[in-house]
Amino acid sequence: xxxxxxSHRHRCRCGPFVGADENRRGKPASRAPRxxxxxxxxxxxxxRHRRAASRRGTIGGRRTGHAAHIARSRPQARAGDGxxxxxxxxxxxAHLRCLARTGRSGRFADRLSRAPQSAGEERGxxxxxxxxxxxxxxxxxxxxxxxADAGGAFRAxxxxxxxxxxxxxxxxxxxxxxxxxxxxxxxxxxxxxxxxRHRHHSxxxxxxxxxxxxxRALCPExxxxxxxxxxxxxxxxxxxxxxxxxxxxxxxxxxxYIGLPTAAMLASRGHEVVGLDVNESVVDAVNAGQAHxxxxxxxxxxxxxxxxxxxxxTTNAESAEFFLIAVPTPLVEGNGPDMSFVEAAAxxxxxxxxxxxxxxxxxxxxxxxTERLADIFAEERPDLVFPRYRDExxxxxxxxxxxxxxxxxxxxxxxxxxxxxxxGGLTTACANKAARLYQSFVMGTCYVTDSRVAExxxxxxxxxxxxxxxxxxxxxxxxxxxxxDIWQVRELANQHxxxxxxxPGAGVGGHCIAVDPWFIxxxxxxxxxxxRTAREVNDDKPRRVVQSIAALADRFKSxxxxxxxxxxxxxxxxxxxxxxxxxxxxVAELDGAQVLVVEPNLDALPASLAGRxxxxxxxxxxxxxxADIVTFLVGHRQFKRLEADSxxxxxxxxxxxxxSTRKAKAVERD
Ligand SMILES: NC(=O)c1ccc[n+]([C@@H]2O[C@H](COP(=O)([O-])OP(=O)(O)OC[C@H]3O[C@@H](n4cnc5c(N)ncnc54)[C@H](O)[C@@H]3O)[C@@H](O)[C@H]2O)c1
Numbered sequence: 001x002x003x004x005x006x007s008h009r010h011r012c013r014c015g016p017f018v019g020a021d022e023n024r025r026g027k028p029a030s031r032a033p034r035x036x037x038x039x040x041x042x043x044x045x046x047x048r049h050r051r052a053a054s055r056r057g058t059i060g061g062r063r064t065g066h067a068a069h070i071a072r073s074r075p076q077a078r079a080g081d082g083x084x085x086x087x088x089x090x091x092x093x094a095h096l097r098c099l100a101r102t103g104r105s106g107r108f109a110d111r112l113s114r115a116p117q118s119a120g121e122e123r124g125x126x127x128x129x130x131x132x133x134x135x136x137x138x139x140x141x142x143x144x145x146x147x148a149d150a151g152g153a154f155r156a157x158x159x160x161x162x163x164x165x166x167x168x169x170x171x172x173x174x175x176x177x178x179x180x181x182x183x184x185x186x187x188x189x190x191x192x193x194x195x196x197r198h199r200h201h202s203x204x205x206x207x208x209x210x211x212x213x214x215x216r217a218l219c220p221e222x223x224x225x226x227x228x229x230x231x232x233x234x235x236x237x238x239x240x241x242x243x244x245x246x247x248x249x250x251x252x253x254x255x256x257y258i259g260l261p262t263a264a265m266l267a268s269r270g271h272e273v274v275g276l277d278v279n280e281s282v283v284d285a286v287n288a289g290q291a292h293x294x295x296x297x298x299x300x301x302x303x304x305x306x307x308x309x310x311x312x313x314t315t316n317a318e319s320a321e322f323f324l325i326a327v328p329t330p331l332v333e334g335n336g337p338d339m340s341f342v343e344a345a346a347x348x349x350x351x352x353x354x355x356x357x358x359x360x361x362x363x364x365x366x367x368x369x370t371e372r373l374a375d376i377f378a379e380e381r382p383d384l385v386f387p388r389y390r391d392e393x394x395x396x397x398x399x400x401x402x403x404x405x406x407x408x409x410x411x412x413x414x415x416x417x418x419x420x421x422x423x424g425g426l427t428t429a430c431a432n433k434a435a436r437l438y439q440s441f442v443m444g445t446c447y448v449t450d451s452r453v454a455e456x457x458x459x460x461x462x463x464x465x466x467x468x469x470x471x472x473x474x475x476x477x478x479x480x481x482x483x484x485d486i487w488q489v490r491e492l493a494n495q496h497x498x499x500x501x502x503x504p505g506a507g508v509g510g511h512c513i514a515v516d517p518w519f520i521x522x523x524x525x526x527x528x529x530x531x532r533t534a535r536e537v538n539d540d541k542p543r544r545v546v547q548s549i550a551a552l553a554d555r556f557k558s559x560x561x562x563x564x565x566x567x568x569x570x571x572x573x574x575x576x577x578x579x580x581x582x583x584x585x586x587v588a589e590l591d592g593a594q595v596l597v598v599e600p601n602l603d604a605l606p607a608s609l610a611g612r613x614x615x616x617x618x619x620x621x622x623x624x625x626x627a628d629i630v631t632f633l634v635g636h637r638q639f640k641r642l643e644a645d646s647x648x649x650x651x652x653x654x655x656x657x658x659x660s661t662r663k664a665k666a667v668e669r670d
Contacts, residue, residue, distance in 0.1 A: 085411060085414060088413070088414040088417070088418070089296075089297060092297055092300070092301065092413065093300075246270060246440075247269075247270045247271045247272065247440075248271055248272070248320075248321040248322055248437070249271070249272045249273075249274070249319075249320040249321050249322070250263075250266055250271050250272070250273050250274070250320055250321065250322040250323075250324060250437070251273075251274045251275075251276055251317070251318065251320035251322070251323045251324070251349065252266070252273060252274075252275050252276065252323075252324045252326060253276045253277075253323060253324065253325045253326065253327060253345045253348070253349060254276075254277060254325065254326040254327035254328075254341075254345065254363075255275045255276075255277040255279075255282050255283070255286055255313060256277075256282075256293075256326065256327075256328070257293060257295075257409065257412070257574075258326040258362060258363075258405050258407070259275065259277070259324070259326035259327075259362075260275070260286065260291065260292075260293075260298070260302070261295060261298055261301075261407070261412045261413055261416055262324060262326065262362070262405070262416060263275045263286075263305075263311055264298065264301045264302045264305045264311060264413075265301065265413060265416050265417065265441055266440075266441060267305035267308075267310035267311035268301055268304065268305050268310070269440055269441045270310070271310070271440070272310060273305070273310060273311045273312075274311075274312060274313070274314055274318055274320060275311065275312070275313040275314070276313070276314055276315070276316070276317055276318075276348070276349075277313060277315065278315065278344075280315060282313070283313040283314060283315055284313075286302070286306070286311070286312075286313035287306065287312060287313050288306075289302055289303035289306040289307060290302070290303075293573065293574070294572070294573045294601070295409065295410070295412050295413070296410065296411070296413070297413050298412070298413060301413060317348050317349050317351065317352045318352060319352045319354055320352075320357070321356070321357060321358065322357070322358045322359075322360065322434075322437050323349050323353075323357065323358070323359045323360065324360050324362055325342060325345050325346070325349075325359070325360065325361045325362060325363055326362040326363055326405065327341040327342055327344075327345045327363055328341050328363070328511070329341065329342060329363045329364055329365055329515075330511070330515065331515055331518055335518040335521065335522065335535075336518070336522045337365070337366045337518070337519050337522060339365065339366075339369060339372070341363075342361065342363055342365065342369065342373070343372075343376060346373050346376045346377060346380075347376060347380060350376070350377055350380035350381050351380070351381075353377065353381055353384060353398055355384065355397040355398070356397070356398075357397075357398045357399070358398070358399040358400075358401070358430070358433045358434055358437070359373070359377070359398060359399070359400050359401070360401045360402070360403050360434050360437070361373055361400075361401070361402045361403070362402075362403055362404065362405045364404055364405075364458050364459070364462075364512065364515075364516050364519070365402065365455055365519070366455065366459070366519040366520075366522065366523055367452050367455045367456050367459075367519075367523055368452065368455070368523075369402065369455060370389075370400055370401065370402040370424070370426055370451035370452075370454075370455065371388075371389050371426065371451065373400060374386045374387060374388065374400050374426060377398065377400075384397040384398055385397045385398075386398055386400065387399065387400055387425075387426040387427045387429075387430055388426065388427075389426050389427075389450070389451065389452070390426070390427065390450060391426075391427060392427050392428060392429070394427070396426075396427070396429075396430070399425065399426075399427075399429065399430035399433040399434065400425070400426045400430055400451075401423055401424060401425045401426070401430050401431055401433075401434040401451065401454075402424045402451045402454045402455050403421060403422065403423045403424065403434060403438065403454065404422060404454060404455070404457065404458030406419060406458065406461065407419060409510075409569070409572045409574060410571055410572055416441070416442075417441060417442060417443050417444075418443055418444055419442070419444045420442075420444035420445045420446070420447065421438050421442055421444060421445075421446045421447065422447050422449060422453075422454045422457050422458070423435050423438065423446055423447065423448050423449070423454065424449050424450050424451040424452070424453055424454020424455065424457075425448070425449075425450065425451060426450070426451050427450075428448065428450075431448040431449065431450070432448060435448055456520075458516065459516045459517070459519050459520050460520070462512050462513045462516035462517060463516065463517040463520055463528075463531045463534075465513055466508060466513050466514075466516075466517045466531070466534050466535060466538060467530060467531065467534040468502050469502050469504075469505070469508055469513070469534075469538060470508075470533070470534035470535075470537040470538050471501065471502070471534075472490070472501050472502040472503060472504040472505075473504045473505065473507070473508075473537055473538055473541045474537050475489065475490070475501065475504065476504035476541075477541070477544050480544070480548065485660070486504060486657075487657050487660035488660075490503070490504075503656075503657060504541075504655070504657075505541070505579075505655055505656065506541060506542060506545050506579045506580050506583055506633045506634070506655040506656075507538055507539065507541040507542045507545075507579025507580075507582070507583075508538040508539075508541075508579065509568030509569065509576070509577045509578040509579045509580070509581075510568040510569060510574070510576060510577055510578075511576050511577055514535075514538070514539075514568075514577045515577065517531045517532075517534065517535050518535060521535070541579065542579040542580075542582045542583045542586070543586075545579075545583050545631075545633075545653065545655055546583055546586040546587060548653050549561065549583075549587055549590075549629060549631055549653050550587075550590055552629050552651045552653065553587075553590050553591075553593060553629060555651070556592075556628050556629075557592065558592040558593075558594065559590070559592065559593055559594070559628045559629055560593075560594045560595075560596065560626050560627050560628050560629070561587055561590075561593055561594070561595050561596070561627060561628070561629045561630075561631065562595075562596045562598060562618070562623035562624065562626070562627035562629070562630045562631065563580070563583070563584045563587060563595060563596070563597050563598065563631050563633055564598045564620070564623070564630070564631065564632045564633060564634065564636075564639055565580050565598070565599060565632065565633045565634025565635070565636055565639065565656075566578060566580045566581045566584050566597055566599050566602070566605075566606070566609075566633065566634065567580065567581075567599065567601055567602070567634055567636075568580070568581075569634065570634055570635045570636050570637065571601065571636055571637055572601065573601040573602055575602075575606050579633075580633035580634050581606065581608065581609075583631070583633055584597060584609060584615070584633070585608055585609065587631075588609065588612050588614060588615050593614060594614050594616075595612075595614055595615045595616070596616055596618040596622065596623040596626060596627060597609065597615060597616065597617050597618065598618055598619065598620050598623045598639075599617065600620075600636060600638045601636065602617075604617065605617050620638070620639075620642065624642075624646060624647065624650075627650055628650065628651065629650065629651045629652075629653070630647055630650045630651070630652050630653070631652070631653040631654075631655070632652070632653070632654045632655060632656045632658055632659060633655055633656070634656065635656035635657075635658055639656075639658060640658055642658075644658075644659050647659065
């Protein structure tokens with residue numbers, strides 16, 4: 001780990017959410033995701049873990065096959081971290097059941113506090129009918145509420161009906177705690193417990209029997225018990241702020257794609273959250289428990305958080321202990337950063353700041369933005385002392401940090417919990433204070449560093465991806481010029497163990513990868529030559545795609561062109577900076593063109609297309625029937641189910657590779 005970067009772990013020493021299918025964390029000491037060096041020993045270890053995972057059928061939560069192949073051929077490849085989507089969803093649902101039942105914060109600790117604290121207490125309580133120690137069970141474990149016979153009958157019946165399925169249940173409310181964990185036999189459970197004892201922190205293994213049983217009772221169905229322990233124990237059960245409090249009041253400024261999931265997640269962990277937004281319709285929607293954009297599980301989490309009174313939205317700033325700023329940072333004309341939203345947000349919260357507050361900038365920002373924030377606050381609040389960059393001796397009243405958000409639309413909630421975080425303080429003290437908040441809900445490692453490093457880190461991540469995508473896009477253009485199939489070139493080149501060419505596409509869109517590299521370019525225009533060129537290559541790709549479509553359209557008098565997908569990436573409803581949308585807008589300008597847009601993620605066309613007479617929202621079937629030219633611009637999952645054969649009679653421009661049918665054949669050696 002680089003000097004000056006500290007890693008904040010949870011009290012658990014074995015690192016966050018170690019999964020059975022994880023490959024690079026055999027031991028706590030190997031938890032070093034930032035390792036870049038490759039050692040034969042490490043490779044061997046990774047390989048063994050991956051092979052074990054592949055035998056179990058999953059790598060990083062996905063079915064193996066391709067992933068296993070990658071793992072074998074590329075030892076440095078990182079299979080997924082943290083919980084799989086399915087595991088996360090189970091956890092989330094069980095967590096929300098707790099939230100609904102307790103009617104308060106829903107914190108796991110609340111339930112635990114009502115669970116028996118010792119075996120003696122447990123026996124004493126058994127007649128009260130909630131938890132009951134079952135001495136007839138091979139391991140003497142709690143099994144069911146009510147009579148032992150009823151529990152036994154239930155378990156036996158369940159095992160008959162679902163052989164090989166865990167009997168752990170999330171249905172742990174009063175009167176129904178069944179937790180024998182037996183269906184796959186005591187062996188699995190014992191193995192899980194053993195693994196848990198070895199890998200888990202000591203406070204859990206020393207937990208009184210009653211608490212351990214309560215943990216077992218809450219384990220969601222199908223989730224390995226030791227993983228459930230990890231989820232709950234890592235994420236907040238033992239968590240305390242320095243003053244001993246478990247929860248704090250947080251104000252999230254901006255309730256958009258980042259602010260709203262963060263606010264809902266914090267509320268679900270028991271914090272009191274106030275969402276501040278300038279947009280009244282967003283505030284009204286949130287207060288009604290309605291998410292104003294699509295994101296898996298967000299609606300569920302949001303309505304639970306609002307119903308339990310842990311989250312509310314407002315247009316007026318109010319005091320809080322933590323402030324999280326997640327407002328837009330778009331580009332201005334000439335590709336410079338537009339920091340006006342961040343500055344406005346800072347001036348809005350400045351009047352309510354108090355001594356001891358922590359302000360965290362989550363918006364992606366150019367290097368130096370956190371320092372600029374401190375200047376704005378100092379202007380607005382001369383009565384408070386604000387920190388200066390790396391001035392560790394200054395006794396500041398308010399802590400200021402940058403903590404970039406790196407979650408992926410489509411799996412935001414899962415990544416909010418499982419991603420590692422970079423916490424860059426103006427001083428170390430600032431960063432440490434912010435780290436406490438993230439530790440209350442993040443299972444990943446929190447890396448503490450200074451604000452400039454954190455700012456550049458996020459920008460570098462996206463610039464790195466942009467450069468790699470630019471390579472693929474440039475290659476696709478070269479292949480078009482040379483009359484070669486890019487999909488075959490890519491597939492075969494990637495057989496090389498140290499080559500991994502990304503998928504080319506219609507361009508690069510969204511509000512991160514297409515924007516953030518410019519923040520680096522604007523800060524260091526003479527030095528960032530590769531980053532600038534990559535941006536230009538990617539920005540030019542839509543024009544190339546339009547050229548290909550126009551060349552085909554020339555063959556028809558009045559071509560009908562079906563465009564599949566206009567969002568900026570697959571399976572989202574977001575069209576910001578979408579290259580596909582840019583292409584459709586240009587195609588609509590072609591002479592005599594009738595454009596049919598197939599976009600299953602949108603109910604209506606965006607404003608830039610809605611007004612045009614020659615553009616219509618269509619179903620896939622309609623488009624296939626009517627089109628002369630078909631263009632696949634976004635690889636939505638609905639399109640992957642389409643029959644490639646039914647498009648054989650059409651002129652096709654496929655930027656997604658979904659319909660690439662020519663495959664190289666492997667020749668068996670004698
Ligand atoms: N969306 C992503 O996938 C993603 C991922 C990582 C980082 N980011 C970064 O996070 C930041 C926020 O992005 P987003 O996608 O959530 O933006 P967004 O446009 O979805 O939401 C921003 C919200 O902030 C509100 N707002 C604007 N000015 C405000 C002010 N002065 N006070 C209070 N509220 C204000 C807006 O009304 C809007 O609801 C950006 O810097 C972005 O680059 C976004």
